[in-house]
Amino acid sequence: MHILIMTAVEAEKDAVLRGIKDDHRFDVIAGGVGPVSAAISTTKALLTKKYDLVISAGIGGGFLNQTEIGSIVVATEIIAADLGAETAEGFSSIEQLGFGTSRVSVDQVLSNKLVNALQTAGLCVHTGPVLTLATVTGTKETASQLSTRIPGATVEAMEGFGVALAANDARLPILEIRTISNPVGPRDKGAWKIKEALLALEKASSILVEVL
Numbered sequence: 001m002h003i004l005i006m007t008a009v010e011a012e013k014d015a016v017l018r019g020i021k022d023d024h025r026f027d028v029i030a031g032g033v034g035p036v037s038a039a040i041s042t043t044k045a046l047l048t049k050k051y052d053l054v055i056s057a058g059i060g061g062g063f064l065n066q067t068e069i070g071s072i073v074v075a076t077e078i079i080a081a082d083l084g085a086e087t088a089e090g091f092s093s094i095e096q097l098g099f100g101t102s103r104v105s106v107d108q109v110l111s112n113k114l115v116n117a118l119q120t121a122g123l124c125v126h127t128g129p130v131l132t133l134a135t136v137t138g139t140k141e142t143a144s145q146l147s148t149r150i151p152g153a154t155v156e157a158m159e160g161f162g163v164a165l166a167a168n169d170a171r172l173p174i175l176e177i178r179t180i181s182n183p184v185g186p187r188d189k190g191a192w193k194i195k196e197a198l199l200a201l202e203k204a205s206s207i208l209v210e211v212l
């Protein structure tokens with residue numbers, strides 16, 4: 001089995017590599033920040049080699065009461081949360097506009113297997129929809145609007161949907177794994193617990209090797 005893991009930045013890639021060690025089934029690529037860079041980088045990677053599974057992995061912002069800093073989230077669904085139109089009545093999704101879909105399903109069998117293994121290893125793990133946004137949420141109001149609009153929203157990050165669309169286009173299964181560095185809400189980048197989130201990403205990656 002050949003597995004492609006896409007992160008946004010090098011620090012996330014290094015954390016994944018520390019977890020998977022020298023397992024040659026995995027390629028790990030830092031494809032850039034945001035859904036567009038992620039989609040382009042993933043598409044390019046999928047054209048260069050035959051893969052069986054694609055994983056979007058990295059740190060993310062956790063929704064209040066759903067996650068803790070340093071916990072791991074395995075996506076049940078990958079959702080482009082800002083793909084649509086703002087109207088006088090509120091946000092209209094791309095589905096409501098009739099132009100396509102903002103949701104990609106994950107491989108449920110693999111994701112359940114991974115969640116069980118992470119729990120067995122004693123790690124703090126949650127499951128739920130992982131949102132992709134091109135803009136990091138920076139206010140309480142936007143955070144609250146997102147969790148109202150997308151019930152169960154667990155994490156927000158910036159790449160999953162781009163990676164997932166590229167995987168879908170290549171007819172490959174997709175997973176998304178995020179570890180929580182900060183709460184979704186008022187921006188305070190100085191308070192992001194990046195070290196803790198990268199350590200959790202390393203641990204989650206070491207379990208991935210056992211599961212796949």
Ligand SMILES: O=C(O)c1cccc(C(=O)CC[C@H]2O[C@@H](n3cnc4c(=O)[nH]cnc43)[C@H](O)[C@@H]2O)c1
Pocket residue numbers: 008009011012032033034058059060061062135136137156157158159181182183184185194
């Ligand atoms: O400064 C560093 O050392 C550093 C190390 C690793 C990663 C970073 C990033 O800034 C990664 C950006 C990446 O993180 C995701 N992310 C994290 N929190 C959020 C959030 O609250 N909302 C949306 N995205 C978030 C995102 O996927 C970015 O690509 C820095």
